[in-house]
Amino acid sequence: MLKIENLHVGVKGKSEILQGINLEVNPGEIHAIMGPNGSGKSTLSSVLAGRDDYTISAGTVKFDNSDLLSLSPEERAIKGLFLAFQYPVELPGVNNLYFLKSALNSIRRARGEAEFDALDFMQFVKNKLKELEMDEAFLQRAVNHGFSGGEKKRNEVLQMMVLEPKLAILDETDSGLDIDALQAVAKGVNSLRDPSRSFIVVTHYQRLLDYIVPDFVHVLANGRIIKSGGKELALELEEKGYGWLVDEKV
Amino acid sequence: MKLHSLISTKALSVVNGELFMPSADLPEGLLVCDLQSAFVTHPDKVKKMMAKFEDTRNLENGLFIFIPDDLVIDRPLLIHYHANNPPREGIIIRNLIYCGKRSQVTILEYFSGEGDVAYSHNRVTQLELDEHSQLNHIHHQNEEDSAAHVAEILVEQSAHSSYHSTSFSTGAKSQQQTWTISLLGEDARCLCRGMSIVNKAQQSNYHVTIHHEARACFSDQQFKAIADEKARAKYTGKVVVQSTGLQTTAHQQSSNLLLSSNAEIVTCPELEIYTDEVKCSHGASVGELDSEQLFYLQSRGIPTDQAKEILLHAFVHDHLDSVSPDIQSVITPIIANKLSQMSGGKSQ
Numbered sequence: 001m002l003k004i005e006n007l008h009v010g011v012k013g014k015s016e017i018l019q020g021i022n023l024e025v026n027p028g029e030i031h032a033i034m035g036p037n038g039s040g041k042s043t044l045s046s047v048l049a050g051r052d053d054y055t056i057s058a059g060t061v062k063f064d065n066s067d068l069l070s071l072s073p074e075e076r077a078i079k080g081l082f083l084a085f086q087y088p089v090e091l092p093g094v095n096n097l098y099f100l101k102s103a104l105n106s107i108r109r110a111r112g113e114a115e116f117d118a119l120d121f122m123q124f125v126k127n128k129l130k131e132l133e134m135d136e137a138f139l140q141r142a143v144n145h146g147f148s149g150g151e152k153k154r155n156e157v158l159q160m161m162v163l164e165p166k167l168a169i170l171d172e173t174d175s176g177l178d179i180d181a182l183q184a185v186a187k188g189v190n191s192l193r194d195p196s197r198s199f200i201v202v203t204h205y206q207r208l209l210d211y212i213v214p215d216f217v218h219v220l221a222n223g224r225i226i227k228s229g230g231k232e233l234a235l236e237l238e239e240k241g242y243g244w245l246v247d248e249k250v
Numbered sequence: 251m252k253l254h255s256l257i258s259t260k261a262l263s264v265v266n267g268e269l270f271m272p273s274a275d276l277p278e279g280l281l282v283c284d285l286q287s288a289f290v291t292h293p294d295k296v297k298k299m300m301a302k303f304e305d306t307r308n309l310e311n312g313l314f315i316f317i318p319d320d321l322v323i324d325r326p327l328l329i330h331y332h333a334n335n336p337p338r339e340g341i342i343i344r345n346l347i348y349c350g351k352r353s354q355v356t357i358l359e360y361f362s363g364e365g366d367v368a369y370s371h372n373r374v375t376q377l378e379l380d381e382h383s384q385l386n387h388i389h390h391q392n393e394e395d396s397a398a399h400v401a402e403i404l405v406e407q408s409a410h411s412s413y414h415s416t417s418f419s420t421g422a423k424s425q426q427q428t429w430t431i432s433l434l435g436e437d438a439r440c441l442c443r444g445m446s447i448v449n450k451a452q453q454s455n456y457h458v459t460i461h462h463e464a465r466a467c468f469s470d471q472q473f474k475a476i477a478d479e480k481a482r483a484k485y486t487g488k489v490v491v492q493s494t495g496l497q498t499t500a501h502q503q504s505s506n507l508l509l510s511s512n513a514e515i516v517t518c519p520e521l522e523i524y525t526d527e528v529k530c531s532h533g534a535s536v537g538e539l540d541s542e543q544l545f546y547l548q549s550r551g552i553p554t555d556q557a558k559e560i561l562l563h564a565f566v567h568d569h570l571d572s573v574s575p576d577i578q579s580v581i582t583p584i585i586a587n588k589l590s591q592m593s594g595g596k597s598q
């Protein structure tokens with residue numbers, strides 16, 4: 001489904017944030033990415049979603065056999081890629097319900113599928129809200145505007161559930177969530193689990209992985225994946241931190 | 251333009267400066283007539299108001315709107331000014347609006363035109379708000395591309411009166427609106443908003459002066475502009491606090507979106523204060539569409555042009571949202587139509 005090879009990424013002022021990433025995600029798999037602050041996890045997520053402030057100096061990314069890096073962000077979404085942002089932006093003046101409906105209908109239109117009308121969409125989205133234990137009042141507010149940190153994260157998951165992507169990247173969606181919210185979010189993710197759907201879950205906490213059980217855990221440090229393993233690796237990291245890995249590498 | 255029909259079915263119409271009394275009903279209790287008739291029916295009021303603003307031009311055309319004391323009406327009064335192949339020398343309108351004590355009214359004035367000749371719509375509007383009156387006043391200038399729109403608006407507010415003004419400008423080749431608002435009685439309140447949405451080679455200019463002459467008055471100016479292509483939008487906001495204007499509160503805010511490097515936005519706040527006891531604030535910003543917001547929308551599958559349009563609507567949102575639903579339903583389609591011209595990514 002996703003194949004990243006030798007990806008090198010920089011920005012103005014920091015030429016090598018990612019220094020040769022290799023990662024393959026097959027349909028149905030859940031990959032967790034862990035790693036120290038500033039190691040490049042969000043950079044990787046953003047580059048996959050199509051943010052254009054980065055310079056890609058080498059490498060390729062294949063998504064369902066197409067060259068992901070040549071697509072616009074909206075084309076990537078249409079192909080089924082979704083990023084839950086670490087820091088979701090606020091859109092004052094943009095109604096959340098309208099936003100969700102525009103997003104889903106844009107994607108459906110581009111895929112040649114029938115668009116939802118207002119009533120059907122309302123019913124559809126209300127069911128998703130229930131699964132996430134979110135209040136319907138969120139639909140009538142401006143997107144993320146004045147939302148608490150945890151509410152923003154839930155709103156990201158709501159968008160994911162509405163858009164039903166093939167590959168969802170969750171960038172620290174668990175940070176700042178209370179225990180109940182964490183469970184609701186995990187429930188949302190698990191409800192989407194499907195042999196044809198994959199997830200990349202970026203997290204700092206092993207706890208999340210009790211709820212969303214990964215097939216693989218990767219450690220990203222200094223722009224490289226320095227270790228990969230099964231879900232036990234997360235437990236080991238929780239216990240020992242990253243020091244031993246980084247030192248080992250050097 | 252078909253969009254006007256939404257308004258014309260519900261509004262009083264003034265064509266080339268001439269008032270056509272509607273067969274449709276006006277809100278009850280409200281007096282509206284042309285200026286000539288008003289000279290006969292309300293000679294004292296008319297003469298007194300006219301004396302406050304001398305104009306040497308031909309001032310035959312115009313409206314007189316008289317809102318009696320204690321009149322409260324929910325239904326807005328809609329006035330549609332239309333230029334239909336008007337004379338070369340232009341249309342000149344002189345309007346007088348009087349709001350009686352404790353009255354509460356909403357008025358929309360909408361300006362449009364048609365035909366191939368360049369024309370000018372000139373107007374002088376004088377408003378008098380008596381004690382405890384409340385007027386919600388919305389303007390929408392949507393003239394033809396060839397037109398010049400020149401407006402002089404003079405407002406005098408008595409004690410405890412409240413004036414809410416929201417002015418949208420989407421049309422005309424050039425427009426100049428000069429607002430002078432005088433807060434003459436204590437605790438008079440004024441909220442003055444403006445929004446220029448201009449592209450091509452349009453020019454929009456708002457010049458606002460608020461005089462604080464009595465104690466404990468409040469004013470707030472909130473001006474916004476979106477300029478694309480080679481358009482130019484200017485806002486000058488001035489607050490003058492006289493020595494009698496103790497405990498004045500005056501705010502000014504100007505936020506602007508520049509959609510093309512050839513467009514220009516100029517904003518100048520000015521303060522003139524002759525007393526110590528004042529609370530004033532002003533702020534201004536000029537920026538482009540936020541790239542992070544744009545990326546967020548695109549990452550959800552929304553095409554670039556539509557994403558831009560959503561953000562433009564969001565920018566206009568608070569001004570539009572502040573007017574009543576009746577009025578929103580008439581002007582929103584026109585504003586949406588203008589915004590859709592500006593998000594097509596043809597500039598830059």
Ligand SMILES: Nc1ncnc2c1ncn2[C@@H]1O[C@H](COP(=O)(O)OP(=O)(O)OP(=O)(O)O)[C@@H](O)[C@H]1O
Nearest residue numbers: 011012013014017036037038039040041042043044
């Ligand atoms: N636009 C930018 N300009 C300069 N430096 C940047 C930019 N974007 C990212 N960086 C730098 O690249 C590095 C990787 O950042 P990134 O956000 O990917 O880290 P992260 O692994 O997600 O960290 P965290 O766990 O704190 O979220 C950091 O050192 C960051 O400061």
Ligand SMILES: [Mg+2]
Nearest residue numbers: 041042043086
């Ligand atoms: Mg990060």
